[in-house]
Amino acid sequence: MLHVHNLTKRYGALTAIEHVTFDVHAGEVFGLLGPNGSGKSTTVKILMGLLEATEGRVELDGRDARQDLLAYKSLLGYVPEEPHLYTYLTGPEYLRLVGRLRQIPDALLEEKIDRFLDLLGIYDDRYQTLSSYSKGMRQKVLIAAAVLHNPRIVVLDEPFSGLDVSAARVLKAFVRSLAAEGKIVVFSSHVLEVVEQVSSRVVILKDGHVVGHDSVANLRTTLQLPSLDAVFASLVKEENVEHRTSGLIDAMHLQ
């Protein structure tokens, strides 16, 4: 079990997140939601061991992740929100770099890379550098890199970015399959319909604080709202949509 306990992160005077606590169980897809600036990215970076929390800790099976950060990271797979890649490498070269750094034996690595590229439909583009890849193709490379080493924990930050509808359907099924295999899956996205479909439980952040933490069904029942979208709007107290829309129309008509 992944236990996030009382995480607080301060950048000088700015508090990005405060007292964030939740658990993610093996075999579960856990949704991490929040508007821009809510502290989602900070939480994900702390989960990934990229950032050190000012207070609190991340525990895996009761052990503080930072006690042996390298061992913890070796169990993680991560699809970042932004496609940070060495774009002068080809797809296979990038996967080879990641796989070797994860100490996957060469023969096995080559087989895995070929199969991933083939299954993801980018095998024919294997001689092109990532700079020439489309956004969706880069996303596929990032997905492959995240699961190449068969990680125990998979953190997906906006994994559907750039993928079309049918690709998104396949990926949704893949995410569910990862959970069915007993992996711990943390899923962060702005697409609430998708989160509602794949996640068993969610945590909703606003201004660095947890404002909702339960199963989607329980949240809907408790708040007596029909969808996760409505729950989200209610909990983060979004600005009046109609008011903002009319403001946009007014701005468009300015002469």
Add this chain to the structure above:
Amino acid sequence: MKAQAQPTPFRILWRAFLEQFVANESATSDLQTRRAILGILAFLITPGFLLMMQTMPTYELTVLVAKARNMPELVERALDQLAVLFVVYSMATTGLVTVFVWDVLVFDKRDAMVLGPLPISGSTVVAAKLAALATLLLGTALAVNLVSGLPFAFVTGSPAGRIGAHLTGHLAGTIGGAIFMFATIVVVRGLVVLLAGPNAAAAVGSMLQFCLISAVLLFVMTPALISSARQNVLFLGAGDWMPTRWFIAVFEYIRGSVDPRLPRLAVRAAIAVPLAIAAVVVTMLAGYRRQLSRALAPPAKAFASAAIRRRIAALIAGRDHVARGVSEFVLTTLARSRPQQMPIVMAASIAVAIISVAISTRQGGLAELQTPRIVVLWIPIVIGYWIVVGLRAAFVVPAELPAAVIFRAHARLPSPSFWLGVRAAMIAFALPPALFANVVTVGPLAGWQTAAWHSLVVCLMVVIAADGASLLTRSVPFTQAYPPGHAKLKTRWPLYLLGMFAIAYFPVQAELRFRDDPTSLAVAAGACVVIIAGLEIAGRRLSRHWTVEADDDAGDPESPTTLDIGMSRGSLA
């Protein structure tokens, strides 16, 4: 059978960091890496050969003269000059190579996001980066200095049986200087990123590139000028703080010179090198801590806004909103994007080298330059002209090609407004440095009255140059990929030189001839205005053939793609 050992993370990262130095994004990396390494070796070795060919015959002639006149001090002085030449050349060339890889000298956010989630210790990452930097440095320093060191040692050391001492002195001085230069640039890069952010670092990088390209060009074109500077700048007087002198002292001390000042200066070099290396290690650790451990990048605030140039362009574009939009796009891209700055930096360096050669090959010294002469008055125009040449080259270096869709989506072409915007941007970009050069060179040398009058000529010539170059543009700058072989540099460089004489030399010659004849001056100015008007008419007509269509037929790279699991490629079997 023994299984092949798995490469360690250190080795994998060392290689990955090393590839970053030579990689670009236009070709598959293996092929590109090999080509880049060959290109760099040729770039480093060729000037070294040229230097040897220029200096060794002179040295041997000096030896003969010294023997004939029984003046051994002539040989010693020639060896001193060679030491100055080789050490400063080594430092300048190493500095140039270092600033060419400026963007990957230290860790960045991409390293943090790619390597951060992986199970690799920080010490491994930092050690691999340092090892890659050391490999680059030693490869550069050896390629640059062995070419000159071996012939130098054999030619100058063999008569006295001191080949070993001469070679050791040469390599110690030149490679020591190279290490110091390299380390200093790496530390500057790291500190600028840490203190001022990546945008400031990019601006500093372009400026350093300009200085070092100019320095290396000066070496190739005027080695005698550099070596003769020894007496004035590099060796005597109150300049012991200059690092070049410390490494020249190492060179000369080990070679066997008996100058009593050498040991004191050489000790400084012996202290400076380890200190510089230690500073690199500290900078790298700080960069690692900043980018990898904390995964924090400095805020990406816009650094350069080109505000003055944008105002000048707005004045030229007038009320044409499209032209103003295009000129702002061009100037802001140039201010913030290093790939586009590179051709301009190269062209400006050529201008500096040409001006330096022209001045250094004249007799008479400073006093002779203090009267209005072509060699002084053409300086601002030469700078403006070569910046325009660089601009023209920069326009075909694409910036974010997919973003060019905004011109396809919103443009109403063909439209003279696009050409007017490009023209305004070119004038606004080239004019300020040309006028600045007028103030700092013509003013002090030829007098402020002459400089004020000459500024009008500078303006007219830069406008003509920009108008002429803008006629060669067929699309919105930075929106089309550079067609291979388009530059035709091997065949067109005489045209660039002829252009320089047409824009800078002959107009200044006419200015000097007609300076006391107001009627002739008015006629010449009128002719310039007519030329500018003619170029504008031609530009407006040619703009009808402009295009904003993309060359790339691969489709929109931003379009969504299909995951396509097991679909188009059939079964896995």
